[in-house]
Amino acid sequence: MNNNSPGARRWAVAEGYIPASSTGSSRELLSHEALCVLNTGDAPAHLTLTLYFTDREPTGPYRCEVPPRRTRHVRLNDLTNPEPVPRGTEYSMLLESDVPVVVQHTRLDSRQNALALMSTIAYPA
Numbered sequence: 001m002n003n004n005s006p007g008a009r010r011w012a013v014a015e016g017y018i019p020a021s022s023t024g025s026s027r028e029l030l031s032h033e034a035l036c037v038l039n040t041g042d043a044p045a046h047l048t049l050t051l052y053f054t055d056r057e058p059t060g061p062y063r064c065e066v067p068p069r070r071t072r073h074v075r076l077n078d079l080t081n082p083e084p085v086p087r088g089t090e091y092s093m094l095l096e097s098d099v100p101v102v103v104q105h106t107r108l109d110s111r112q113n114a115l116a117l118m119s120t121i122a123y124p125a
Helices: none
Strands: 008-016 032-039 045-053 059-066 070-075 091-109 116-121
Touching: 032 045, 032 059, 059 070
Parallel strands: none
Antiparallel strands: 008 091, 032 070, 032 091, 045 059, 045 091, 091 116
């Protein structure tokens, strides 16, 4: 087993927001957020994601898996269980993994014709 895998088992993203509208209807132009997860280890990474809000209790866990020596881009717009991630609502996230992973957070805001793409490394908690 690769015990030198980079990353951490807990990651926090303090700034989350999926815009409620988009300029286009195609998947490529749909406003969205994604967690890009890198697993360089020899075991699958089992992920749980919990969302925190300003005005209500947290929701989750959302669950997914990243195979060994792979990457996965998890679009938060696609998460529906236990409930869809709300649009037009501020939130924060805590991602937990059973093996070390590296997490990057990305948002495409296509509410205007001049698109904005934001990306940042999450905080290893």
